[in-house]
Every structure is written in C-alpha cells, then in structure tokens.
Amino acid sequence: SFRRAARIQAIAVSEILRIGETARRMKSEGRPVIVLGAGEPDFDTPSWVKEAAKAAIDAGQTKYTALDGTPAMKDAVIGKFERENGLRFRRDEVTVGAGAKQILYNAFMATLDPGDEVILAAPYWTSYADIVAISGGAVVPVRGRPETGLRLDPADLEAAITPRTRWLLLNSPSNPSGSAYDAESLGAILDVIARHPQVWLMMDDIYEHLLYDDRAFVTAAALRPDLANRILTINGVSKAYAMTGWRLGYGAGPAELIAAMAVVQSQSTSNPSSISQAAAIAALEGPQEILAERRAAFQARRDRISERLDNCPGITCRKPEGAFYVFPDCTGLIGGRTASGRVLENDSTVARWLLEEHDVAVVPGSCFGQPGHFRISYAAAQSELDMACDRIAAAVADVA
Ligand code: PLP
Numbered sequence: 001s002f003r004r005a006a007r008i009q010a011i012a013v014s015e016i017l018r019i020g021e022t023a024r025r026m027k028s029e030g031r032p033v034i035v036l037g038a039g040e041p042d043f044d045t046p047s048w049v050k051e052a053a054k055a056a057i058d059a060g061q062t063k064y065t066a067l068d069g070t071p072a073m074k075d076a077v078i079g080k081f082e083r084e085n086g087l088r089f090r091r092d093e094v095t096v097g098a099g100a101k102q103i104l105y106n107a108f109m110a111t112l113d114p115g116d117e118v119i120l121a122a123p124y125w126t127s128y129a130d131i132v133a134i135s136g137g138a139v140v141p142v143r144g145r146p147e148t149g150l151r152l153d154p155a156d157l158e159a160a161i162t163p164r165t166r167w168l169l170l171n172s173p174s175n176p177s178g179s180a181y182d183a184e185s186l187g188a189i190l191d192v193i194a195r196h197p198q199v200w201l202m203m204d205d206i207y208e209h210l211l212y213d214d215r216a217f218v219t220a221a222a223l224r225p226d227l228a229n230r231i232l233t234i235n236g237v238s239k240a241y242a243m244t245g246w247r248l249g250y251g252a253g254p255a256e257l258i259a260a261m262a263v264v265q266s267q268s269t270s271n272p273s274s275i276s277q278a279a280a281i282a283a284l285e286g287p288q289e290i291l292a293e294r295r296a297a298f299q300a301r302r303d304r305i306s307e308r309l310d311n312c313p314g315i316t317c318r319k320p321e322g323a324f325y326v327f328p329d330c331t332g333l334i335g336g337r338t339a340s341g342r343v344l345e346n347d348s349t350v351a352r353w354l355l356e357e358h359d360v361a362v363v364p365g366s367c368f369g370q371p372g373h374f375r376i377s378y379a380a381a382q383s384e385l386d387m388a389c390d391r392i393a394a395a396v397a398d399v400a
Helices: 015-028 047-058 071-085 100-111 126-134 154-160 183-194 225-230 255-266 274-285 289-310 347-358 382-397
Strands: 094-097 117-122 138-143 165-171 200-204 231-236 249-252 374-377
Touching: 015 347, 047 274, 071 094, 071 231, 071 249, 071 274, 094 100, 094 255, 100 126, 100 165, 100 200, 100 231, 100 249, 100 255, 117 126, 117 154, 126 138, 138 154, 154 183, 165 183, 183 225, 200 225, 225 231, 249 255, 289 382, 347 374, 347 382
Parallel strands: 117 138, 117 165, 165 200, 200 231
Antiparallel strands: 094 249, 231 249
C-alpha cells in the first residue's frame, strides 16, 4: 500500500488550501462567496513583458539555459540590485530560479543538516516552515511584538539563537502582517546577527515595491555591507510585475552559497524557463512607472479596508506599511457567541464562521504561527472589498 516519505509526514495539507476548496465548493453551489485569500496581484502582466516572451519564442529561445540563469538574466538582476538597492554583485553571486519559492527551497536544501535551526519571525508565510521541514531543519518561531506591528524584537531574537542556529529568515514588508522594517528596526536586528557569526540571514524582499506612504525600502545587505558575506537577498517578479504564473525569482549572496544552491537546482528543475527569463529581463529593464501606479492603487485599498475593519467591534486592525494584506487582531471576538449559537473558540472558528455563514473567505492567523488574527488579501476589486467589509461588520455586530 502507499506510504508517504517521513520527510513530508509532518507537513499537513495547508488550511489555506482547505479554505480555498470549501469556498470553491460553496461558489459552485451558487453561494456569493468573496475569496480574500489570494497572494497575487489582481493586475495583469505588463504588455511589453508579454511581447518579450513572444519574441523569445519566435527567436528560438526554447532550449535549456544556463543552470541558474542566463548571462542576460543575471545581468538584469545585477542591474536591478545596483539601481534600486545600491548592491553590487558578480554573476557568480546571483542565482535565478522558478520563483522566489525555489530560491528559498534551494537555499535551505543546500545548507541544512538534521537539527539545524532556522529562526522564523512569526507571523510568517506558511511555506517557510514547510520548506525548512522538508529540508530536515528545525523551525524556531519567534513571535513579533504587538506594539511594533508584530515585528521581531532584537532581544527576543537574541534569546532564540543557539549554537545550532543557521539562519534567520526575515520578510519585509511581511506576508501576512504587512509590517515592514525601517533602517532603525532592521539595523537593531542586524546588530544581533553581527554578534553571532554562525547565523546567516535570508532576506525575503518579494514585496519591496509594495511599500506605502513614501517609505524608503531598506534591505539588510545594503544597510550592513560588513555582514553581506552571510546574507542571501531574495526577490522576484511575481508581486512587483504581476507575474505569479511565470515562476521567476532570484537571489544574490556569497558565491559559495550560490554554487551550493545550483547543485540543488540542477537536480530538480535544471533551469528556470527560458521564456520566463526573457520576460523577466523585460520587466526589470523596461518602464517602471507601473510600480508607482499600482502601489497607489493598493495604498488606497489598504487605507479603506484597515479603517473599516478597525471600526468593527471585537476587531483591531492596524494600517500596515506594505504588501497587500491586512492582519487584524480578532481576540475581542474569541469566546463570543454568534447569532446562530456558534461559540468562537479561536481564530480558526472565526474564519470558518465568516466563510460558512457570511460568505467571506479569510485565512486564520494560526496558519502563519500567530493565532488570534486573520489575514485578508486586498488584492481584489474595491467593490468586493467593500462588500466583504459590510458582511464582516454585520456579522460581528451580532456576536454576544
Ligand atoms: N515570499 C513570500 C513572503 C510570499 O508571500 C510569496 C508568495 O506568496 C513568495 C515568497 C513566493 O513568490 P514566488 O511567486 O516568486 O515564488
């Protein structure tokens, strides 16, 4: 009979997927469900990016490419890092894969031995924990502080570091909290890292261009060049250029690490798609005005949804600095009884109640290592967001 490998036995089918399936089933039964779970922009891939992909096909760029990115793709990444982040890399310090997710996977597979510890700043993207587990590492979650928008506190980080700590993984702006580090708060984290030479930093910058209110984006390797020899900076075109389906992400860091990651990639996908690389070059080197236009659209949605949710009794919603998620605190609802007689025991029952009785699909915070919250993606039409807020406001008004 069928038996799963031990390495994936600890990995449950994600509750996010289960919620998605329930929402789809309800929709197919004719229920007017609004799904606010998606982690992708609702905009289209820019037209010039699509044209570059078509041209690549016509030019015969349809063969295997260099293992971790074509020279042209690597040069586009080098140019991006220099232009936008003030970081200088050589080609052998750059790697390109099928999404930022594959870069994360390569890095953990290439570096973790059983028992090696990875500190995750909670709330964290669910895949981080699962990729660490598949790679044989041990997840060490450290909860962020409510008073700083759930950002990691340097003292809490210091207390979590052991001789087995290999990595700290940070994501700013964050999925799911939307919180971002500025130079001061990131600098304080890097001061801790500086004191522990066994600890490397993986910096996930995938939401770099979704940072609001004219805040300046800051990445670790630029802030502390003296630590760059143990920092892997990860980014990609999925969120910035609405290219989630193209599967193209990249990373840059010490050449020894990049070479080890290439070994992993060589035995999984061989190389990122030749056509997606051509498209990503066009995205990185083409007109950049869409970034500001889309940022402004997301910022307006963020303002409206965070204010409306914050006005709901039992819910506290801060206005996050970036990404396209709000992560309201719903502890004020927990223990309450709904109009239908359901007792809201925790964030999962809150999410189930909103979906089953009020046709709004959100993701419970426990999926991200942070119970007592839920995540809403506002990468959706304003009319849908307004309707979702109406439903949530009506639902919580009846909780006793
Ligand atoms: N990092 C974070 C924090 C994400 O939320 C996501 C996607 O949801 C990714 C990385 C993966 O992006 P990609 O499409 O480049 O694999």
